[in-house]
Amino acid sequence: MTLNPSIEEIKAAIFYLAVSEIVALMADIEERVETARMMQLAETGFQEWNDREEDIYNLKLA
Template identity: 45%
Template sequence: MSTKLAEIKKMIFELPTTEINQLLKEINEEIITKDFMKLAETGFSEWDEPEEDIYDDENND
């Protein structure tokens, strides 16, 4: 375990139980959101065509 992770773990365990539960809830929501975003990306893969990248170049000028 890295030093930074050990420090974070120590700080978390010093929190009151209600705050730990809130933190866990927020972490779970973030994980679920990221999982849904990864899943959604697969539904748009048919739109991912290299020819369409020309529009990205126009906006970067």
């Protein structure tokens, strides 16, 4: 079963959680956001590697 709750539904559901559960949820969300930001930052460091002329994996056989 796949759920697709709206942001408003999620916000409403959070009010039914215990404070300790909200704290744990916040920690999980912060970790997810931090990971996503680090991945975005890491992508910028590899832009110089996106050189089509030096793409060793794009071999053309004659």
